[in-house]
Amino acid sequence: MITESKPVVTATMTLDGREVTYTEGETIYEVARRANIEVPTLCYDPRLEPFGACRLCIVEVEGGRNPVASCTTPAVAGMVVHTQTEAVEKHRRTLLELVASENPEENINPLRGYASQELNQLLEKHDVQPGRFQGKHSGTSNKDDNPFILRDYNHCISCYRCVRVCAEQEGDHAITMMNRGFEKQITAEFDIRLKESACTFCGQCVQTCPTGALGDRKAMRAEAQKEDFKKTRSVCPYCGVGCQVDLLSKEDRLVGIQPAMDGPANEGALCIKGQFAFDFVQHEDRLSKPLVRGEDGKLHEVDWDTALDRAAEGFKKVRQQHGNHAIYGVASGRAPSEASYTMQKFIRAGFGTNQIDNCSRA
Secondary structure, three states, rough: OOOOOOOEEEEEEEOOEEEEEEEEEOOOEEEEHHOOOOOOOOOOOOOOOOOOOOOOEEEEOOOOOOOOOOOOEEEOOOOOOEOOHHHHHHHHHHHHHHHHOOOOOOOOOOOHOOOHHHHHHHHHHOOEEEEEEEEOOOOOOOOOOOEEEEEEEHHOOOHHHHHHHHHHHHOOEEEEOOOHHHHOOEEEHHHHHHHHHOOOOOOOHHHHOOOOOEEEEHHHHHOOOOOOOEEEEEEEEOOOOOOOOEEEOOOOEEEEEOOOOOOOOOOOOOOOOHHHOOHHHOOOOOOOOEEEOOOOOOOOEOOHHHHHHHHHHHHHHHHHHHHHOOOEEEEEOOOOOHHHHHHHHHHHHOOOOOOEOOOOOO
């Protein structure tokens, strides 16, 4: 049965004095982003349903009684919206001052997570200093002993992004909110440890947290080092999905991995292996020199030329005695994608056979 697709309905509205076009179903916030008009937010993640918790994204709509949250308000034809009025800016500064008063005064290392700098960047941009509002602080430092995810709820602002990404993107529903007011915090069911819950340790909650309340413990091991880290775009080799990742390195060491939010295959998602399983790269047990078995039956270290010559002789001998189809290759899921490509090229072009596989194919 063929169903007709609904026509795309477009209309215009006025945004900060500019007439802009929008598509039916878009929110004011989405229209503003597309028009390169910056509207601050702390609870918004483009992969998630709009939530409207932080209220930083409020805008004024002519004819409306009160400002509205732009992330949950649909665009309407002829609507006239102002995003930067004096009243709106005062509201945002007050909200940020309240948030800042709840959080410890410390710099959050960007190695904690992809979005971990969002709050600090907004405080700096709006020149907000903690101290105007004093009083009780909420949150606790959770002593969860899992090896992957830091849970420091002294920095939690109850934006629900971690809870929502776990439910909406992963479908795990492993974490939720408990208690109210100053006692509110993120928790697994019955306040158990993450490794006892339905958590799959994909790290999605870490990468969406805008304050660093959740952090990548493995990447944070490099916090004490003074060198700046750099990001290198690559493709996760563990399976055939092709998730794009940003490798975090300091000098010649891999210190962490972040998902590529614009990766066409994963759109910011990774599994536990893609997110955390990179220790093998610099593991002390990893071979650094080639080994060749000698006449005594034992493996001995040799130079690369000797090892490659021995391997070539072995391939030639097998092909001469048994033919090309006696040779097959299995690539490693821990090798870079470029190495897997070279491996299949070696087998297909070098020996004229398609007997090539990968141990982590999906």
